[in-house]
Amino acid sequence: MNTTRSYTMTARAVAVAETRARIIDACVALHGERPVTEIALDDVAGRAGVSVQTVLRHFGSRAGLEEASFEHAQQAVTDERRTPVGDVGAAVHVIVDHYERRGDQALLMLAQETHQDLMARITEQGKALHRAWVTEVFAPFLAAAEDAEELTDLLVVATDVYTWKLLRRDRRLSRERTESRIRRLVDALLP
Known part of the structure; x- marks a missing residue:
């Protein structure tokens, strides 16, 4: 019983x-x-x-x-972006996969950030999460860089959702070509 x-x-x-x-x-x-x-x-x-x-x-x-x-989505994004530290190929693959899954949603949220407090909070957190991801994943390269802050800024841009949008949505490149071009950007930046 x-x-x-x-x-x-x-x-x-x-x-x-x-x-x-x-x-x-x-x-x-x-x-x-x-x-x-x-x-x-x-x-x-x-x-x-x-x-x-x-x-x-x-x-x-x-x-x-x-x-x-918000907490659930933030944890899901963190889990989706897990990448071995220093593995450039995996990093680019993971970030493109993430944008394929959530890039359009992120862009919609970014379009609302100037007039919606909730979206401003979410996108600020997303930007901080992306920068932290770059700092963690590319740590070996940043440690060897002459100017780690500058390299971090450039890697953030190279792997940003807007970079994905320009290639994937605006240029209508395939997922594979988008990943290849982002990889070339990243490789060009690394010491």
């Missing part, structure tokens, strides 16, 4: 966690598709297959949902 109760409580906890994850995934996905001002809690609830009341029960408010979604 006690075993059944324990199983029921565990199953319930799993169901709650799965619902919470669906709501967060829906919120993150919608932020990649349209401006913040065009996303209502009804939209998030509908995408997640729950009621608005369920969303509020899990997160307390729209701000609570946005905060949880």
Whole structure:
């Protein structure tokens, strides 16, 4: 009898966690598709297959949902960008993969950063995360550079989402050619 109760409580906890994850995934996905001002809690609830009341029960408010979604997305981005330190080929491959997955979403957020406080906060964090990624992944090259700060700036630009956009979206290059050109930029910068 006690075993059944324990199983029921565990199953319930799993169901709650799965619902919470669906709501967060829906919120993150919608932020990649349209401006913040065009996303209502009804939209998030509908995408997640729950009621608005369920969303509020899990997160307390729209701000609570946005905060949880921001933390979830930030962790996902950090995980996606894991790269062996000093491996230039892997670094360029990983960053292009990341932009293939989230580049358009990042560009939409960047387009809103001047008039949306939430997007400004998210993009500031994203820029800091990108610079930290460059600093970590290219650490051996930065240590050997005459001017590590300048090299960091240039590597940030070479591997930035706007560089990917110019090649992949504006020039309509294939993913492979985009990666190849970003790699050439990076190689040209390294000592």
